[in-house]
Amino acid sequence: MRPESMKIFDDLRNLNVLTIQNAKKNGEKVVGCYCTYSPQELILAAGAHSVTLCGTRQEPVAAAERDLPRNLCPLIKSSYGFAITGKCPYFEAADLLVAETTCDGKKKMYELMGKIKPMHVMNLPQSADSEGALEQWTQEMHRFKAWLEQKFAVRITEEDIRKAIKLMNRERNALRRLHAVTKFKPSPITGVDLLVSVWTKGFNVNKEEGIKLVEDLAAEVEAMAARGESPFTADAPRILLTGCPVGFGSEKVVRLLEESGASVVAFENCSGYKSLDRLVDEDPNKDVMVALAEKYLNIPCSCMTPNQGRLELIGKLAKEYEVDGVVDLTWQACHTYNVEAFVIRDYVQKQLNLPYMHLETDYSESDVEQLRVRVQAFLELIQG
Structure with a gap:
């Protein structure tokens, strides 16, 4: 059984392409973003659309490897491959790009991408x-605000920013509500569908419509839970996925877990709950730029050192979602998440007293059966 609203999300990406193309025809501005550290509020306050850019599929990786080393994170190669092949309609529609210095691979790739379109790179503190x-x-x-004002020939007022903050906080609260539906036991929605709906929402250019879609889906799934409807059995192991971001096209580990009988109920990663845990402070007496900086600086990415916030968030989600095990996913050559896996394993096993499995893979399907064997053994451990 699957929520009827998921049919809308299945079609949403194609609909979003038409929406963004129509917006461009009407002279509206678009800013493409790659990371949760990019402050969408400033983009919205500039009167532009903020849109997530493609970077979760294997297909453009080969083209990227003509310029980039093969032993590089697939997310970086996919993002760059989409940019140089012209196969991401959102990249094509973007007037400007915003990026950030999270990891060495990304920031060096951005130097190459910046030759294709105007790009602003925000220098993120590492602690x-x-x-x-x-x-x-x-x-x-x-600095980013001034760049947007100069590029778009607009003046961004404090009132504009506060209005955008309220809108983005509403979106975060809607997504929080959607994530919370998997707290029901058993979960009324699959982890794959939750992932697809949240990921697809990132390409939605109309914020108000997007918030309503998310709220409608959450309401439908809550009603399903009240009726006792679920695609899972009552004893399906409940899994928290942490680690690198996952999107449609790179969801193979989520699919393997659920094909093997588990229910993925919590996504700690930055394509999941990580960016939703903290809202922007709406206190009218607080400096609006400081409020934005506090929210975005406290996203617990592995590029931060130390990264106590990630441990705290994993602990919080593990308790609230009553998980039976933690799977830590690292994309190959993502050194920060790979090194941090040691800390996460220690914390999950010794502090949370939960089974833990670390998987390192890429976007390709070449290792699916090897991963399936490990996943099945992990779930047997939990159930045994």
Whole structure:
């Protein structure tokens, strides 16, 4: 059984392409984003559309490897491959790109991508708690705001930013509500469908319509849970997925887990709950740029050192979603997440007393059967 609303999300990506093309015909501006550290509020306040860019499929990787090393993260290669092949309609529609210095591979790739379209790279502090980090990141917010004003020949007012903050907080709360439906036991929605709906929402250019779609889906799934409807058996192991971001086209580990009998109920990664855990402070007496900087600086990505926030978020989700095990997914050559896996394993096994499995893979299907064997053995361990 599957929520009827998922049919809308299945078609949403194609509909979003038409919407973005019509927006361009009407002279509207578009800014493409790659990461959750990109402050969408400033883009919206500039009167532009903020849209997620493609980077979760295997197909463009070969083209990217003509310029990039093969032993590089597939997310970086896929993103660059989409850019140089012209196969991402959102990249084609974008007037400007915004990026950030999360990892070395990304920031060097952005140098090449910046030759294709105007790009602004935000210099992200590598430690949220270090002295001067908040001040530095606040200045980066001001720098990005000034760049948008110059490129679009607009003036971004404080009122514009506060209005955008309220809109983005509403979107985050709608997505929080959707994520929360998997707290029901058993979950009334598959992890794959939850992933697809959240990922597809990132390409939605009309924020109000997108919020309504998410709220409608959440309401339908809540009603399913109240009727006791679920695609899972009551004893299906409940899994928390942490690690690198996952999207449509790179969801093979989620599919393998659920094909093997598990229910993926929580996504700690930045394509899941990580960017939703904290809202932007709407206090009218607070400096609006500081409020933005605080929210985005405290996203617990593995590029941060130390990264205590990730442990705290995993612990919180593991408790709230009553998980039976944790799967830590690392894309090949993602060094920060790979090294941090040691810390996560220690925390999950010793502090949370939960089974833990670390998987390192890429976007290709070449290792699916090897992964299936490991996944099945992990689930047998949980059930045994």
